[in-house]
Amino acid sequence: MNKYYLMAPGPVSVNPHVMLTMAEPIIHHRSPQFSAILTEVREHLKFLYQTQNDVLIFASSGTGGMEACVANIMNPGDKAICIVGGKFGERWAELCDTYGAEHVDIEVQWGEAVDPARVKEALDAHPDAKAVFVQAHETSTGVKHPLKELGELVKQRENTVLVVDAISAMGVYDIKTDEWGLDLVVTGAQKSLSLPPGLAMVSVSNKAWRMAEEIKGPRYYFNFLKERKAIGKQTTAYTPAVSLIIGLGEVLKGFREIGLEKLFAHHRLLSGATRAAVQAMGLEVFARTPSEAITVIKAPEGVNGQDVVAILRDEFGIQIAGGQAHLKGKIFRISHIGHLSQWDMIIAIAAIERALNRLGFKVDYGQGVAAAQEFFAANQG
Numbered sequence: 537m538n539k540y541y542l543m544a545p546g547p548v549s550v551n552p553h554v555m556l557t558m559a560e561p562i563i564h565h566r567s568p569q570f571s572a573i574l575t576e577v578r579e580h581l582k583f584l585y586q587t588q589n590d591v592l593i594f595a596s597s598g599t600g601g602m603e604a605c606v607a608n609i610m611n612p613g614d615k616a617i618c619i620v621g622g623k624f625g626e627r628w629a630e631l632c633d634t635y636g637a638e639h640v641d642i643e644v645q646w647g648e649a650v651d652p653a654r655v656k657e658a659l660d661a662h663p664d665a666k667a668v669f670v671q672a673h674e675t676s677t678g679v680k681h682p683l684k685e686l687g688e689l690v691k692q693r694e695n696t697v698l699v700v701d702a703i704s705a706m707g708v709y710d711i712k713t714d715e716w717g718l719d720l721v722v723t724g725a726q727k728s729l730s731l732p733p734g735l736a737m738v739s740v741s742n743k744a745w746r747m748a749e750e751i752k753g754p755r756y757y758f759n760f761l762k763e764r765k766a767i768g769k770q771t772t773a774y775t776p777a778v779s780l781i782i783g784l785g786e787v788l789k790g791f792r793e794i795g796l797e798k799l800f801a802h803h804r805l806l807s808g809a810t811r812a813a814v815q816a817m818g819l820e821v822f823a824r825t826p827s828e829a830i831t832v833i834k835a836p837e838g839v840n841g842q843d844v845v846a847i848l849r850d851e852f853g854i855q856i857a858g859g860q861a862h863l864k865g866k867i868f869r870i871s872h873i874g875h876l877s878q879w880d881m882i883i884a885i886a887a888i889e890r891a892l893n894r895l896g897f898k899v900d901y902g903q904g905v906a907a908a909q910e911f912f913a914a915n916q917g
């Protein structure tokens with residue numbers, strides 16, 4: 537009897553209008569009709585990324601885009617600096633291991649953002665580091681890393697690139713790819729782009745292209761050079777995810793119509809109201825520098841965060857996310873990305889009030905909801 541609400545940080549709920557666009561009969565990927573769509577989507581992506589760089593599109597999950605970055609700039613034995621402050625930072629280090637690259641890890645306590653001074657120190661100590669790998673938003677902790685400051689540090693170094701996993705961040709808040717000097721920026725379909733899973737996108741700066749041209753290690757599908765050649769012919773190197781690209785075109789057209797600032801304001805509104813509710817319920821936000829993509833809530837004393845997730849999912853029909861690795865049971869995460877409105881946040885907050893009471897943590901019904909309502913009313917009228 538439950539209605540299903542998807543409020544996890546990926547996959548996210550998709551606008552039914554976009555789903556219908558993707559249900560249209562498949563068209564051939566080497567046709568002029570598809571080339572026209574692809575060319576338009578590539579232009580829209582540049583708008584979203586705030587870049588003049590090429591944005592490559594792969595048929596894979598976001599991790600494929602991350603792997604493509606490592607495969608195209610790191611030769612075996614090359615050195616990288618990885619910022620590791622969560623599950624996805626660890627993935628950069630694992631990918632470096634996979635491709636035989638050496639990596640110096642800057643370990644950051646989960647829930648905290650990296651201090652740019654530590655990155656500067658690492659860059660000074662390792663001037664031969666070819667890349668700094670970081671997340672824009674570390675989805676496992678809800679933390680936003682200081683991209684602009686990192687860009688300043690890396691920009692000045694001719695032989696080092698900044699590689700950003702913006703899989704859950706691009707389109708959520710301001711990320712100025714060119715102005716901030718972000719060399720490789722990865723996104724994925726099923727997060728901030730509000731699509732089903734299956735696409736990874738990577739923007740490539742001139743500095744990064746130079747590195748990609750000198751790679752000696754193995755790469756086949758994820759070869760940037762083959763994709764660049766295909767862009768010149770208004771196509772992709774291999775069969776693209778036709779329906780998803782058509783859906784992406786629809787999503788990005790919508791983003792362009794409303795404009796980036798309004799898009800960012802939408803996420804500020806949903807996250808701001810949720811945080812007001814968290815505070816009103818006597819709970820705490822986990823991240824020190826929280827992103828607008830998700831709110832990560834510390835499970836209160838005596839409550840297992842996984843139980844909150846299970847009650848919402850199995851009894852109320854609301855899918856949020858729990859913690860990963862050592863944070864399992866200690867946190868729960870509510871998404872603000874995907875096809876969601878302020879009313880969905882009210883539903884999630886009301887459900888959390890119920891679940892917490894069930895688990896023995898006393899919250900007056902309406903305590904969190906009222907704070908969110910106040911926030912929405914004050915910020916939206």
Ligand SMILES: Cc1ncc(COP(=O)(O)O)c(C=O)c1O
Nearest residue numbers: 597598599624675701703704724
């Ligand atoms: C920041 C970040 N990086 C990487 C990934 C991995 O993406 P995928 O699961 O699409 O491979 C995720 C997914 O949660 C993510 O949030």
